[in-house]
Amino acid sequence: MIQLIAATFVDARRTGRSIQQYPGSRPADLKTAYAIQDEALAIWDREIGGWKVGKINPPDSDRLGANRLAGPVFADTVHRSDGTIPCLPIFHGGFAAAEAEFMLQLNPQVGSLPKTNAEAMKWVSQIRIGIELASSPYAGINADGPCVTISDHGNNAAIVLGKPVDPAEWNRLDEIQVQTQIEGVTVGTASTATMLDGPFGAVRFLLANLAERGIAVQPGWWISSGAITGVHEVAPGQPVTAIFEGLGEVSLTIAS
Numbered sequence: 001m002i003q004l005i006a007a008t009f010v011d012a013r014r015t016g017r018s019i020q021q022y023p024g025s026r027p028a029d030l031k032t033a034y035a036i037q038d039e040a041l042a043i044w045d046r047e048i049g050g051w052k053v054g055k056i057n058p059p060d061s062d063r064l065g066a067n068r069l070a071g072p073v074f075a076d077t078v079h080r081s082d083g084t085i086p087c088l089p090i091f092h093g094g095f096a097a098a099e100a101e102f103m104l105q106l107n108p109q110v111g112s113l114p115k116t117n118a119e120a121m122k123w124v125s126q127i128r129i130g131i132e133l134a135s136s137p138y139a140g141i142n143a144d145g146p147c148v149t150i151s152d153h154g155n156n157a158a159i160v161l162g163k164p165v166d167p168a169e170w171n172r173l174d175e176i177q178v179q180t181q182i183e184g185v186t187v188g189t190a191s192t193a194t195m196l197d198g199p200f201g202a203v204r205f206l207l208a209n210l211a212e213r214g215i216a217v218q219p220g221w222w223i224s225s226g227a228i229t230g231v232h233e234v235a236p237g238q239p240v241t242a243i244f245e246g247l248g249e250v251s252l253t254i255a256s
Contacts, residue, residue, distance in 0.1 A: 050224065098252070131240060180232055181240070181241045
């Protein structure tokens with residue numbers, strides 16, 4: 001069943017077609033969910049450019065014993081804005097959302113994994129403002145819970161990297177107000193102070209998650225560290241902008 005579910009999601013993502021029903025029994029635990037994700041990665045044999053980290057809310061977090069989840073970001077879906085606005089596709093008939101996030105680039109260190117956010121900071125070479133485009137061929141990916149989200153690539157489709165954040169600002173990321181706008185209308189405002197233990201906590205989680213799965217961390221991988229203002233559903237043709245107070249803004253457009 002693990003192989004069938006993974007193959008179905010990979011085929012749907014390759015062809016761009018939607019999936020009307022979950023392709024098998026929905027995973028009910030993290031072990032099964034990540035086994036499906038790992039099988040999909042083996043089928044793809046595609047270069048990874050990073051990982052997205054998302055929040056697991058109660059009561060699922062209590063039941064599963066984890067408050068975050070992870071999914072792959074393929075190297076060819078890592079986009080830099082650099083003064084341009086990427087136009088990115090979503091899965092029509094599936095699920096699609098945009099999320100303002102801090103993007104942290106990994107610089108692996110020798111020795112034990114970081115246990116504090118201060119230690120995790122040493123594992124990061126740069127931080128950029130950004131947007132994650134979350135999209136899946138399966139429209140029920142979020143409604144069906146975190147294990148289903150994990151099973152389809154963590155619901156990631158792409159990330160957009162904006163301007164770098166000065167290292168002098170890294171200790172005050174929680175103070176930076178962030179807005180997400182869709183078609184010029186603000187749909188969410190927040191800071192990373194509302195995100196569990198923040199972006200560096202996401203680094204610590206991901207490193208432990210990958211170690212448990214036997215995945216060797218690579219220098220240069222990006223971590224999309226979690227939705228700051230929420231998960232905002234988007235439709236074809238819509239422009240999305242994330243505004244990071246004092247740091248700049250980053251935009252994308254959803255392809256028609």
